[in-house]
Amino acid sequence: MPEPGEQCPACGRRVRSGTQFCPGCGHTLVATSGPDPSPVAARTPQGKRFAQHWEELKRVFWVFGLLLASSFVFGIASRAARMPWMDVAEAAVDAIIVLVALALRFRKLAFLFQLRPIALRESAVMVGISFLFVVLASAYFWTIEHAGVPMGSTTGALREAGWPTWAIFLIVSVTPAIIEELAFRGVIQSSLERVFNARDAWLIQAALFSVLHLSPLVFPSHFLMGLCFGYMRRRSRSIYPGMLLHGCWNALVVLEELPG
Amino acid sequence: MDKTWEVDDANTVKAHFGGLGKKVVTVNGNEVHNSRKTVSAKRPIVFSLPDGRGGAIALRPSFMGAPSVDLRVDGHLMVETGKAPIKCAACDTVAKPYDRFCGKCGKPMPSAEDYELRKNVKSATGAIKVLAVLFVIAGIAFFFLTKLQADAALAQLDGMDAAAAYPVPIDGHSYTVGELRKQIAWGPWGVLIVNLILAVIMLALSLWARRSALPAVMIATATYVVVLVADGIADPRTLTQGWIVKIIIIAFLIKGIKAALALRTARA
Numbered sequence: 001m002p003e004p005g006e007q008c009p010a011c012g013r014r015v016r017s018g019t020q021f022c023p024g025c026g027h028t029l030v031a032t033s034g035p036d037p038s039p040v041a042a043r044t045p046q047g048k049r050f051a052q053h054w055e056e057l058k059r060v061f062w063v064f065g066l067l068l069a070s071s072f073v074f075g076i077a078s079r080a081a082r083m084p085w086m087d088v089a090e091a092a093v094d095a096i097i098v099l100v101a102l103a104l105r106f107r108k109l110a111f112l113f114q115l116r117p118i119a120l121r122e123s124a125v126m127v128g129i130s131f132l133f134v135v136l137a138s139a140y141f142w143t144i145e146h147a148g149v150p151m152g153s154t155t156g157a158l159r160e161a162g163w164p165t166w167a168i169f170l171i172v173s174v175t176p177a178i179i180e181e182l183a184f185r186g187v188i189q190s191s192l193e194r195v196f197n198a199r200d201a202w203l204i205q206a207a208l209f210s211v212l213h214l215s216p217l218v219f220p221s222h223f224l225m226g227l228c229f230g231y232m233r234r235r236s237r238s239i240y241p242g243m244l245l246h247g248c249w250n251a252l253v254v255l256e257e258l259p260g
Numbered sequence: 261m262d263k264t265w266e267v268d269d270a271n272t273v274k275a276h277f278g279g280l281g282k283k284v285v286t287v288n289g290n291e292v293h294n295s296r297k298t299v300s301a302k303r304p305i306v307f308s309l310p311d312g313r314g315g316a317i318a319l320r321p322s323f324m325g326a327p328s329v330d331l332r333v334d335g336h337l338m339v340e341t342g343k344a345p346i347k348c349a350a351c352d353t354v355a356k357p358y359d360r361f362c363g364k365c366g367k368p369m370p371s372a373e374d375y376e377l378r379k380n381v382k383s384a385t386g387a388i389k390v391l392a393v394l395f396v397i398a399g400i401a402f403f404f405l406t407k408l409q410a411d412a413a414l415a416q417l418d419g420m421d422a423a424a425a426y427p428v429p430i431d432g433h434s435y436t437v438g439e440l441r442k443q444i445a446w447g448p449w450g451v452l453i454v455n456l457i458l459a460v461i462m463l464a465l466s467l468w469a470r471r472s473a474l475p476a477v478m479i480a481t482a483t484y485v486v487v488l489v490a491d492g493i494a495d496p497r498t499l500t501q502g503w504i505v506k507i508i509i510i511a512f513l514i515k516g517i518k519a520a521l522a523l524r525t526a527r528a
Binding site for chain 1: 269355356358359360361362363364365366368369446450454457458461472474475478479482483485486487489490492493496517518521522524525526
């Protein structure tokens with residue numbers, strides 16, 4: 001052990017008695033067999049990595065923010081005049097936002113769109129997750145409906161306006177499934193995976209997906225949806241399984257609401 | 261306001277900010293500056309340490325509360341000596357503010373910039389807790405407010421047949437009296453439950469923030485902004501109510517996001 005007033009052999013700094021590592025440069029002062037902790041300040045320059053990660057987070061904020069702004073604008077507009085074509089307009093605007101974000105990032109996201117053969121075991125896992133999801137989500141909505149909670153329905157509004165069934169399916173089932181999957185499991189989850197580990201990215205995109213639906217009543221169900229679809233994307237490295245399940249779930253909802 | 265910086269074994273700088281703008285700076289007990297001139301980032305208090313190194317104390321205006329006081333020695337930001345001793349996060353040994361590595365285990369100590377970033381992250385976590393409390397208060401307050409309105413509305417529907425259609429369409433929909441009664445009765449409870457759910461979410465996020473600040477603060481920010489937007493759609497007047505507080509909360513949250521990201525990327 002160095003005596004008080006002794007110097008660190010690496011940086012020449014005066015060290016206090018009883019010190020085992022130099023507080024100035026981290027050099028080992030005691031004769032031990034362990035390796036030196038890296039003698040230089042062990043941090044890489046934070047500027048570049050921060051900038052890269054901040055760019056990814058900004059992409060997430062932009063996509064989320066623009067979709068939220070669209071919800072806001074159309075929400076206010078439909079207070080003035082509730083017209084079904086506004087749902088079409090909103091879907092169109094959301095589609096443009098998401099497709100532009102996707103196009104700007106397509107090179108890094110192309111892997112999600114590759115069609116790959118899927119093993120039987122993997123298919124079974126996907127089917128199992130789908131089944132579990134449908135059971136849990138149905139249970140949740142059944143519970144809140146039977147608790148007397150009034151729930152709105154886009155299907156109802158479109159049906160009242162006399163829209164054909166195929167158009168209702170397109171607006172309520174197919175388009176949201178595609179666009180939301182491209183946005184959340186496509187752009188957002190992929191960007192988040194460049195900043196966080198896969199698990200945190202998965203949780204964050206599920207949380208963002210759930211809150212974007214505005215009503216806290218559906219936060220739990222849509223968080224579950226985000227988790228399931230996100231897990232399917234993580235496991236399969238493909239956008240398609242989640243998109244398929246999402247579309248089927250939305251179609252189930254429409255089928256359930258159609259007879260009225 | 262008094263600030264102390266132990267710059268190294270042999271040098272301690274103290275700054276005293278007194279009444280009427282008085283500023284006194286001492287180095288090892290010797291006064292090096294005493295005036296009432298304004299101090300800012302562009303016009304710092306400049307002095308020399310006994311070993312010839314240059315010192316500069318600057319005031320940085322803070323978004324809320326007292327301004328931050330920075331001491332730089334030869335351009336390097338110094339860690340302030342606080343009331344509690346600084347400890348190594350890895351082995352809990354007490355260390356000096358100017359130590360860059362722990363003397364006991366050799367692990368790097370946080371830099372002055374790191375402490376600043378941690379402060380911002382702590383403020384953001386604090387903002388999340390404030391939101392949790394606000395949602396509880398709002399839930400209870402709006403429950404009673406909405407209940408008064410609901411009771412008044414239900415009184416109007418008294419004596420009407422539940423199956424009869426209510427003559428006036430609401431928001432473009434026509435309801436039966438029974439459906440309307442159900443919606444009105446649910447109103448106050450809906451408000452209370454929604455706000456309590458949000459309070460629980462914020463509480464859970466503040467707990468997650470202790471372990472992993474960045475994801476928690478990001479989700480809290482997104483949730484809060486969504487709540488403001490949803491309230492704005494339901495009643496556009498709410499957009500301007502309390503806008504100052506809302507802006508302050510969002511600013512703290514966004515600062516927390518940047519600081520948490522900076523801390524993460526510094527630990528590379």
